[in-house]
Amino acid sequence: MNNKLGLGALTALVLSTMVGAGIFSLPQNMAAGAGPGAVMIGWLITGIGMLGLVRVFYSLSIRKPHLDGGVIAYAQAGFGDFLGFNSAWGFWLNTLLANTSYAVVVFSAIGYFTDSPGNILFGSGNTWQAMLGATILIWLMHYLVTRGVKEAALVNIVVTFAKLVPLCAFLAFAVLAANFDKFNMDIWAQNNSGLGNVMDQVRYTMSITLWVFIGIEGAVVLSGRAKSRKAIGHATIIALLVALVLYVAVTLFAFGVMTQQELAELNNPSMALILEHIVGPWGAWLINIGLIVSVCGALLSWTVVTAEAPMVAAKQGLFPQWFGRENSHGAPITALTASTIGVQAFLIMTLFSESTYLTLVNIATSSILIPYGLSAAYGLQVALKNTCYDGNNNARRWDLLASAIATLYGTWLIYAAGLDYLLLVALLYFPGLLVLFWTRRERQQPLLKGKGEWLGAIIITLMSASAVVLLANGTLNI
Numbered sequence: 001m002n003n004k005l006g007l008g009a010l011t012a013l014v015l016s017t018m019v020g021a022g023i024f025s026l027p028q029n030m031a032a033g034a035g036p037g038a039v040m041i042g043w044l045i046t047g048i049g050m051l052g053l054v055r056v057f058y059s060l061s062i063r064k065p066h067l068d069g070g071v072i073a074y075a076q077a078g079f080g081d082f083l084g085f086n087s088a089w090g091f092w093l094n095t096l097l098a099n100t101s102y103a104v105v106v107f108s109a110i111g112y113f114t115d116s117p118g119n120i121l122f123g124s125g126n127t128w129q130a131m132l133g134a135t136i137l138i139w140l141m142h143y144l145v146t147r148g149v150k151e152a153a154l155v156n157i158v159v160t161f162a163k164l165v166p167l168c169a170f171l172a173f174a175v176l177a178a179n180f181d182k183f184n185m186d187i188w189a190q191n192n193s194g195l196g197n198v199m200d201q202v203r204y205t206m207s208i209t210l211w212v213f214i215g216i217e218g219a220v221v222l223s224g225r226a227k228s229r230k231a232i233g234h235a236t237i238i239a240l241l242v243a244l245v246l247y248v249a250v251t252l253f254a255f256g257v258m259t260q261q262e263l264a265e266l267n268n269p270s271m272a273l274i275l276e277h278i279v280g281p282w283g284a285w286l287i288n289i290g291l292i293v294s295v296c297g298a299l300l301s302w303t304v305v306t307a308e309a310p311m312v313a314a315k316q317g318l319f320p321q322w323f324g325r326e327n328s329h330g331a332p333i334t335a336l337t338a339s340t341i342g343v344q345a346f347l348i349m350t351l352f353s354e355s356t357y358l359t360l361v362n363i364a365t366s367s368i369l370i371p372y373g374l375s376a377a378y379g380l381q382v383a384l385k386n387t388c389y390d391g392n393n394n395a396r397r398w399d400l401l402a403s404a405i406a407t408l409y410g411t412w413l414i415y416a417a418g419l420d421y422l423l424l425v426a427l428l429y430f431p432g433l434l435v436l437f438w439t440r441r442e443r444q445q446p447l448l449k450g451k452g453e454w455l456g457a458i459i460i461t462l463m464s465a466s467a468v469v470l471l472a473n474g475t476l477n478i
Contacts, residue, residue: 004227010235012160013222013301017215018243019163020098020298021105021269022361024291026212026247027254028270031263033204035189036255041198042205043248049409050213053372054240055402056379057220058233059395063388065229069312070220071371076316078378082453083370085439088313089432090425091217091371095306096339097364098214100346102299103134109269109291112284131351135344137296141303142340146331159297166290170275170283171249177278178256189260206416207365212247214368215298216240217375218305224312306343307336320439366421367428369413376406420476426463433457 005013022029030039060067060074067073071091076084104125110133111122122130189195195204216236226232250271254263257274266273269291275283311332314324327333380403382388389396414422437447448454470476 005222005225005231006227007231007235009157010218010222010226010231011238012157013304014215014218014235014239015242016160016163016297016301017218017305018213018239019160019167019246019294020102020215020302021291021295022208022212023167023247023250024269024271024287024294026208026251026271027258027263027274028266028268029208030205030251031255031260033195034201035187035192035195035260036183036252037187038189038195038198038201039205039251039255041202042209043251045202045409045412046206046209046213047244047248048405049412050216050240050244052402052405052409053376054216054236055399056376056406057217057236059399059402060375060379060382061220061229061232063382068224069309069316070217070222071375072309072313072318073316074378075371075374076318078381079374080452081318082436082449082456083374084316085313085318085436086429086432086456087371087374088309088316088318089429089435090367090369092306092309092313092339093425093428093432094214094364094368094371095302095309096342096346097367099138099299099302099306099339099343100350101361101364102295102302103138103343103347104130104350106137106292106295106299107133109288109295112272112288126350128351131347134347137299138303138340138343138347141300142336144300145303145307145336146327146333147329159293159300163290163294163297166286166294167246167250169286170271171246171253173275173278173283174250174253174257178253180256182259183252183256185259192261203416206413207362207421209247210368210413211361211365213240213243214365215301215305217371218301222305222308225308303336303339306339307332310335310338317443318439319435320442362421363424363428366417366425369410369417369425373407373410373414376403376410379403380407420470423463423467423470423476426460427467429460430464433460 030042034042057070064074064077067077072084072088075087106125107122107130108125111120111125111130114121115123120127122133125134188198189201195201216239220232220236254270254274257278258266263270263274269287272284272287272291275287277283310319310323311326313319314321314335323332323335323338325332325334379399383396383399383403386396440447448457467476
């Protein structure tokens with residue numbers, strides 16, 4: 001029990017994985033494709049969808065206490081090993097991309113203090129100097145987690161409180177400076193035809209609003225290390241509500257300080273330039289320092305979750321047994337090392353492809369759709385079967401409603417992601433088939449079982465081949 005995580009550590013971990021870099025760029029990211037009215041609708045849809053998903057996580061953690069590993073275990077339990085594997089692979093991909101994006105944005109923020117027009121050192125986080133610094137950073141996080149998951153979580157509690165200071169300062173000044181008339185000036189962005197109609201604007205906001213909530217599953221992924229099942233659900237709900245309040249407030253009050261067009265033209269982190277507009281240069285310094293602290297904390301949290309995911313998958317027979325090894329401190333050492341090497345590979349790719357933070361965000365967001373969607377569908381399956389409610393029909397009705405909402409939200413997100421990013425994600429899923437075959441061969445099982453798995457493998461192969469062709473032709477828009 002001494003190595004188990006309590007409510008405080010779990011809440012800080014979930015909050016830190018969610019509140020990373022995204023919140024510091026939210027005002028510009030949202031304004032670039034939507035007006036205030038569409039942003040409010042986007043937050044409403046996302047808030048309802050995420051509340052439904054969190055209810056699913058909470059309910060499953062109580063009603064299926066034997067399932068450790070969250071989105072990985074739920075997909076396997078509900079839909080078999082093939083979809084369970086792809087959920088685990090997609091989730092792991094998402095964590096690797098998230099860690100890469102955080103390492104990139106840390107040095108983009110440091111560039112605010114070191115770069116000048118004639119001397120670009122770190123740029124957008126994709127120069128060779130930034131990659132070298134990011135490499136040192138990710139291996140430092142690797143070292144911290146090798147000392148034990150609980151120790152890393154305790155460090156994260158301190159970092160989580162530290163990151164909230166500049167966010168609260170920004171909100172305080174933004175509330176004082178906000179002008180409701182400016183917010184209401186062009187609420188539906190009718191004066192900016194380039195944004196499209198309201199539905200197009202709402203669709204645009206979906207990947208951004210989902211991105212800032214990715215990490216909400218952190219507690220259920222670490223369920224095997226939690227002191228109690230209730231702590232998992234409570235930590236997830238508390239973190240969601242805190243994050244939702246922060247995100248909505250930051251976005252909407254920013255529209256009261258600057259117009260949509262002004263916000264859209266800002267560089268990121270846009271929160272720094274907004275506070276500089278309100279209080280002067282020291283505001284930008286405060287936010288950029290806060291961003292660096294925040295992202296380092298999120299990177300530590302994500303390093304813990306990234307290592308845990310393949311270890312859990314290995315213990316459930318979805319990944320090769322090699323991923324399940326732990327060191328003397330109880331850290332998943334081989335999964336951790338493989339994950340850090342994976343992040344290193346993505347960092348090198350960003351250097352040669354000049355990928356930016358937003359490109360990584362969009363790919364990572366698309367890769368999480370399968371794990372979230374299958375978890376919601378499993379929650380709906382459990383509620384419909386009504387085998388674990390012991391006559392508590394009220395709880396079952398709430399679970400039916402929540403899982404149905406979460407499933408519809410997942411379906412909407414697939415539409416909102418767009419075909420280009422779905423094809424690119426399929427290309428990243430394709431190497432997973434090789435890992436699946438490795439696992440099946442290790443366990444002396446058929447490489448693919450039944451028509452359903454053959455169909456799934458064919459679909460992934462065809463989509464990834466299409467992505468390769470479109471990338472070669474330069475027609476895949478990312």
